[in-house]
Amino acid sequence: MSHSPCPIFLSGEPFSSQDHKHEPLLLLLSLLMATLNSLLSRLSSYPTLHQFDQIHAHYITSGLLRSTFVANHLLKSSTFLSPDLTLVLFSQLDYPDLFSYNIAIKSLSQTSHPLKSFALYLSLLIRGFHPNEYTFCFLLDCCSNSLAHLQGRQLHAQLIKHGLNLTMFSSTSLLHTYGCCGSLHDAYQLFDEMPIRSNVSWGAIINNFVTHGELLRGLKLFTLMFRSGFSPTNATLVAILCLCAKQGELDIGRAMHGYIVASGLELNMMLGTSLIDIYSNCGLIGTAMEVFASMPVKNVASCNCLIFGLAKNGHGVKALELFEQMKQELKVRPNGVTFLGVLQACTYAGLVENGVQYFIQMSRDYGIMPSLKHYGCIVDLYGKAGKVKEAMEVIRTMPMNPDNVIWVALFSACRTHGYRELGELMSASFIKLGADDSCGYILLSDAYAIRKRFDDVICIRRMMREMDIKKVPGFSSTC
């Protein structure tokens, strides 16, 4: 341990190494600090609740907890366990300092009521503390997590008041908060005024535009970032790739892929999975498979992504082969999402029996309880195969209420496989329930049109107009 001349505060009393009459006491303190350092180092990694409780108890019995510095270490380590635990500990502090307040505010940002942190902010001001950049970063996290635009603006004013508005960390946090609250103009203005920027601040502003669907503006900034001498972080690349996958921007996705290869970046889980998503969404399933094969490490998300890609590109059997490979060769444990992909693959390949077996396997072998989405897949599996009665039986026996998606799957099956009257009856009941999903109306109107009941078709279409229900136009994401 170092014998720093820095005063150590125990019970509020400062001792200095320069004070000779306290030499025996200092020796004792040295021993105490050695023990303390050893204990603090045990807290520096991720403690288990049991370890935490042991150290907490030791601090209480030894009286060490009366030191705010020691209490702060305990407070910090409690954040690895639960924000509620941190807040309880904070409430028990007799003399919290700014550090303690900051940790408590940070913990509140991770709870379901982040804006309670403003009461702590007020309290620290009343106690005469001067908030620092940490305080504002954590408070802004609270605003971002609760989409509190007004409070974000109030903090902006406080930052100006405390002379911290142009610093890197607080500006980046603030522009992120503005972005989260949809205030892209404010975010951009702030970014524009920043005297110094980092690749994180570039990433934050690009992410703001990209997450709001403004791919071109994001890309413009992406180019500008290179010109300013900054390189994108993985987070920035993945944000752009995600939007490319969503919007079917194959050329941009390919250019990003080219950049990743040229700059020698490792195709990690995030980047690899995003590329698989783009290529499979754009119909280039072969390239998606090549990307998957070139990934040095695969996890459940990358496997799931390719299983879905194969299924929706009409390679149901290959998707099931990958599922088996995932379990046996890659030793990756499937999750609930994997089974959604597997069930969809069975539906597209018409493998009803296999699908039912996988549905059983999911809970029996992996302990995954089927969700509404899994039941939806089974209804669709039976429905598309013309087994309408089995599909109805699933709906009758499932432990939760069916949603619109499940009803629409059943209506479609009725229409496709000749159960027209049943489909009409269900669509009519669905509409009577006051559903605002356009599918029920469209299916019923189609059913009437097939039977040349055009007066009824007009009636349904009029109802849709009056209730302002619009059919979502079809679109293709392939290029």
Next chain:
DNA sequence: TTAGGGTTAG
């Protein structure tokens, strides 16, 4: 003397 900004994936 302890903390920090963006974090993205079926």
